[in-house]
Amino acid sequence: MRRAPSPSFWHRLFLPLWTAVTWHRLFLPLWTAVTRDRIRPRVATGDGRLAGKILRRPTVFGRRVAALHPARFVVLLLFLVLSGCLNDPADRVEHDRRVGHAALDGVGRVDVDDGLATVRAFDAEGVTLWAQAPGIAGALAFEAPLPGAFRVTLRNALPDAVLTATADGTTIPVTALPDAGPTGRAWELSDLPADRPVRFTVAAPDAVTPAPFRVVYVSDLHHGRGPLASIIDLINADPAVRFVICGGDLTHRGTRSELEAFLADLATLRVPFFTAAGNHDVGWDTADVWAALIGRATFSFPFRGARFTFLDTADATVHPTAFSWLRGFLDAGRDALHVLVAHVPPLDPVGERNAGFSSRAQAHRLLAALAAARVDLTLYGHIHTYHAFTNAGIPAYLAGGGITEGERGDGVGPHFLTLDLDPAAATPPKVTLVRVP
Numbered sequence: 001m002r003r004a005p006s007p008s009f010w011h012r013l014f015l016p017l018w019t020a021v022t023w024h025r026l027f028l029p030l031w032t033a034v035t036r037d038r039i040r041p042r043v044a045t046g047d048g049r050l051a052g053k054i055l056r057r058p059t060v061f062g063r064r065v066a067a068l069h070p071a072r073f074v075v076l077l078l079f080l081v082l083s084g085c086l087n088d089p090a091d092r093v094e095h096d097r098r099v100g101h102a103a104l105d106g107v108g109r110v111d112v113d114d115g116l117a118t119v120r121a122f123d124a125e126g127v128t129l130w131a132q133a134p135g136i137a138g139a140l141a142f143e144a145p146l147p148g149a150f151r152v153t154l155r156n157a158l159p160d161a162v163l164t165a166t167a168d169g170t171t172i173p174v175t176a177l178p179d180a181g182p183t184g185r186a187w188e189l190s191d192l193p194a195d196r197p198v199r200f201t202v203a204a205p206d207a208v209t210p211a212p213f214r215v216v217y218v219s220d221l222h223h224g225r226g227p228l229a230s231i232i233d234l235i236n237a238d239p240a241v242r243f244v245i246c247g248g249d250l251t252h253r254g255t256r257s258e259l260e261a262f263l264a265d266l267a268t269l270r271v272p273f274f275t276a277a278g279n280h281d282v283g284w285d286t287a288d289v290w291a292a293l294i295g296r297a298t299f300s301f302p303f304r305g306a307r308f309t310f311l312d313t314a315d316a317t318v319h320p321t322a323f324s325w326l327r328g329f330l331d332a333g334r335d336a337l338h339v340l341v342a343h344v345p346p347l348d349p350v351g352e353r354n355a356g357f358s359s360r361a362q363a364h365r366l367l368a369a370l371a372a373a374r375v376d377l378t379l380y381g382h383i384h385t386y387h388a389f390t391n392a393g394i395p396a397y398l399a400g401g402g403i404t405e406g407e408r409g410d411g412v413g414p415h416f417l418t419l420d421l422d423p424a425a426a427t428p429p430k431v432t433l434v435r436v437p
């Protein structure tokens with residue numbers, strides 16, 4: 001299976017370096033450290049002015065950097081560069097662009113609209129997708145006639161999802177195969193043409209009907225450190241829940257082995273699970289694992305007259321490209337009941353960690369955009385606590401109760417939220433706190 005190339009080595013090395021040296025508060029102390037031999041004599045003879053220009057006073061961090069031995073300074077610089085390599089939102093944007101697209105020489109290609117499913121496997125016998133939305137659509141194109149039927153396997157699907165396929169308006173014969181687990185659906189497509197693309201759609205019968213439905217919001221599961229099995233049992237016991245939305249931090253390090261172990265336990269959930277990316281998911285150079293197993297970090301989908309948007313704020317900011325995608329999602333959801341999910345909140349309303357965005361200007365820019373687009377509900381995680389508040393006039397909830405050891409002070413402990421949405425009634429979702437024993 002052939003995918004578009006990953007970001008180059010040089011891109012990965014120099015982009016974070018460029019980000020670091022243009023970071024004003026970092027640039028100044030580093031420059032001070034590098035030039036201290038030239039600066040100090042000239043400062044010592046004057047009154048704080050340097051060649052007619054005022055010498056800016058370094059920060060405390062800057063003075064500490066300036067006092068470093070040159071060898072230690074080089075080590076610090078390398079650490080900063082490598083740190084940038086570990087957590088680069090530009091990488092995730094590039095991964096997002098590639099999610100849902102795969103090609104195989106001699107067979108053909110698959111393209112999922114809006115990248116709303118990641119391609120887990122693709123060969124002449126079939127394709128396996130992991131869905132990031134209750135409904136997906138896409139295209140299959142083949143280089144030559146297939147010897148037999150073609151199998152489409154969709155994991156993380158609604159149990160009542162149905163696949164239909166056409167080629168130039170002609171219906172393709174589809175046979176449903178036995179389910180592969182509670183959210184695993186599979187179909188066999190016959191008589192596939194090789195001279196024109198096949199369009200396919202997977203959707204539940206009620207997907208476009210504006211009518212009340214319930215979803216669950218949970219965040220910060222940190223697999224192995226929270227009551228995942230109890231949370232799944234409680235959700236499975238509620239037949240009204242259509243799907244689960246999550247604020248991220250599925251595991252602690254985001255490695256392939258950790259994420260696969262999480263997904264193995266998640267397999268008992270009887271409804272699909274759509275999630276934002278947390279800093280623990282993609283913050284350790286694991287964005288490629290996330291893209292391969294889960295999919296995009298920023299995406300959006302409609303369901304029953306409502307819209308759900310997941311925004312990548314895993315490193316306490318929003319990448320400019322992700323922000324441009326967000327503007328498109330906000331336009332698409334302007335007249336719908338619109339729910340936004342993001343891991344790191346723009347502002348920390350609790351204060352125990354000061355864990356909002358690193359830039360107040362970025363927080364303002366995001367919240368102003370959400371308010372202008374009349375977003376109805378914002379859901380965050382990261383702070384491992386429960387808190388109901390408003391931001392920019394929009395109802396908001398922190399619900400990081402997927403981990404047992406939450407922040408002190410809320411008195412809630414492990415928890416999740418149920419959201420009852422009525423897209424046709426133009427009323428805010430009814431949000432209910434559910435404590436997990």
Ligand SMILES: [Fe+2]
Nearest residue numbers: 220249280382
């Ligand atoms: Fe977390």
